[in-house]
Amino acid sequence: xxxxxxxxxxxxxxxxxxxxxxxxxxxxxxxxxxxxxxxxxxxxxxxxxxxxxxxxxxxxxxxxxxxxxxxxxxxxxxxxxxxxxxxxxxxxxxxxxxxxxxxxxxxxxxxxxxxxxxxxxxxxxxxxxxxxxxxxxxxxxxxxxxxxxxxxxxxxxxxxxxxxxxxxxxxxxxxxxxxxxxxxxxxxxxxxxxxxxxxxxxxxxxxxxxxxxxxxxxxxxxxxxxxxxxxxxxxxxxxxxxxxxxxxxxxxxxxxxxxxxxxxxxxxxxx
Numbered sequence: 001x002x003x004x005x006x007x008x009x010x011x012x013x014x015x016x017x018x019x020x021x022x023x024x025x026x027x028x029x030x031x032x033x034x035x036x037x038x039x040x041x042x043x044x045x046x047x048x049x050x051x052x053x054x055x056x057x058x059x060x061x062x063x064x065x066x067x068x069x070x071x072x073x074x075x076x077x078x079x080x081x082x083x084x085x086x087x088x089x090x091x092x093x094x095x096x097x098x099x100x101x102x103x104x105x106x107x108x109x110x111x112x113x114x115x116x117x118x119x120x121x122x123x124x125x126x127x128x129x130x131x132x133x134x135x136x137x138x139x140x141x142x143x144x145x146x147x148x149x150x151x152x153x154x155x156x157x158x159x160x161x162x163x164x165x166x167x168x169x170x171x172x173x174x175x176x177x178x179x180x181x182x183x184x185x186x187x188x189x190x191x192x193x194x195x196x197x198x199x200x201x202x203x204x205x206x207x208x209x210x211x212x213x214x215x216x217x218x219x220x221x222x223x224x225x226x227x228x229x230x231x232x233x234x235x236x237x238x239x240x241x242x243x244x245x246x247x248x249x250x251x252x253x254x255x256x257x258x259x260x261x262x263x264x265x266x267x268x269x270x271x
Contacts, residue, residue: 098126099126099127099128099143099145099266100128100266101128101130101141101143101266102259102262102263102266103262104132104134104259105258105259105262106254106258106259107134107135107258108132108133108134108139108255108258108259109132109133109134110130110131110132110133110141111130111131111132111141112130112131112132112133113130113131114129114130114131114140115131116129116131116140116238117164117167117168118140118142118163118164118167118168118190118198118200118238119142119163119164119167120142120144120160120161120162120163120164120202120234120236121159121160121161121163121164122144122155122160122161122234123152123153123157123159123160124146124150124152124153124154125144125145125146125153125155125233125234126144126145126146126147127142127143127144127145128142128143128145129141129142129143132255132259134254134255137239137251138239138240139237139238139239139251139252139255140237140238140239141235141236141237141259141263142234142235142236142237142238143233143234143235143236143266144233144234144236145231145232145233146230146231146232146233147230147231148230148231149221149230149232154221154232155204155206155217155221155232155233155234156204156214156217156218156221162175162188162200162202162236163188163190163200167192167193168190168191168192168198169190169191169192169193170188170189170190171188171189171190171191171197172187172188172189175187175188175202176188177212178201178249180201180253180256180257181253181256181257181260183203183210184203184212185201185202185203185212185256186201186202186203186212187199187200187201188200188202189245190238196240197240197241198238198239198240198241199238199239199241199245199248199249199252200236200237200238201236201237201238201252201256202234202235202236202237203234203235204217204232204233204234204235205232205233205235205264206220206221206224206231206232207220207221207223207224207227207229207230207231207232208224208229209223217232220232235263237252237255237256239251239252
C-alpha cells in the first residue's frame with residue numbers, strides 16, 4: 001500500500017522544501033556564530049555574551065537572523081495553506097457545468113457534430129468538441145474546462161495529453177510556440193498510424209489570462225484562488241493537413257482570429 005504522500009505531491013513538495021529551509025537556517029546560524037567567535041578571543045566572547053555587551057554587529061546579526069526565521073516560518077505556513085486551499089475548493093460543479101460552444105461567424109458555419117477521432121485527454125475537465133466549416137475547410141474546436149482545479153484534476157498535469165496517443169501521435173518532441181495576432185499559441189503536429197496528419201493549435205486561459213506557459217498557468221492558478229476566479233481551461237483547434245502545413249496554418253489563423261472574441265467568454269458564460 002502506498003502512503004498518501006505519494007499521491008499528494010503538492011503537500012509532499014512543501015514538506016521537503018520546509019525541511020531544506022530549516023536545515024539551511026540552522027547552518028547559517030552556526031556558521032555566523034563561528035565567524036564571530038574566531039574574530040574575538042573565545043574567553044572575551046563568552047564573557048561579553050554573559051554580560052550582554054556583544055558588539056553591535058553581533059546584535060544586528062541576531063536581529064537579522066530573527067527576521068530570517070520569521071520569514072522562513074511565513075514561507076512554511078504559506079505553502080501548506082495554498083495546498084489546503086487547492087485541495088479543498090468548493091466542489092461547485094463539474095457535473096453541472098455545460099459548455100455551449102459559440103455560433104460561427106465571419107463565414108464559419110457551426111458548431112456542428114464532429115466525427116473527428118482526435119480527442120485531447122485532460123483528466124477531470126468538462127469537455128466539448130465540435131466542428132466548424134468554411135467552404136472546403138473544416139476546423140475542430142475542443143475546449144476542456146475546469147470550474148475548479150484540484151489534485152489530479154488540473155489543467156497543468158503530466159498525465160494530460162493534447163491527443164489520444166493510441167490514435168494520433170505527437171510528432172514534435174515539444175510543442176512549438178507560434179505568434180498569432182497579439183498572442184501566442186502552441187503548435188503540435190499529429191500523425192496517424194493509418195496515415196494522415198493533423199495540425200493542432202492550443203493555449204491556456206487561467207483566472208482570465210491567456211498563456212502558453214505551464215509555469216505561468218500555475219502562477220495564474222494561485223492568483224485565481226486569491227481573486228476568486230479559479231476557472232481554467234484549455235482551448236485547442238485542429239485541422240487535417242491538406243496542401244501543406246502552411247496552408248493549414250492559414251486556415252487555423254483565420255478561425256482563431258475570427259472566433260477569438262466569442263471564445264474568450266465561453267467558459268464564463270456557462271459557469
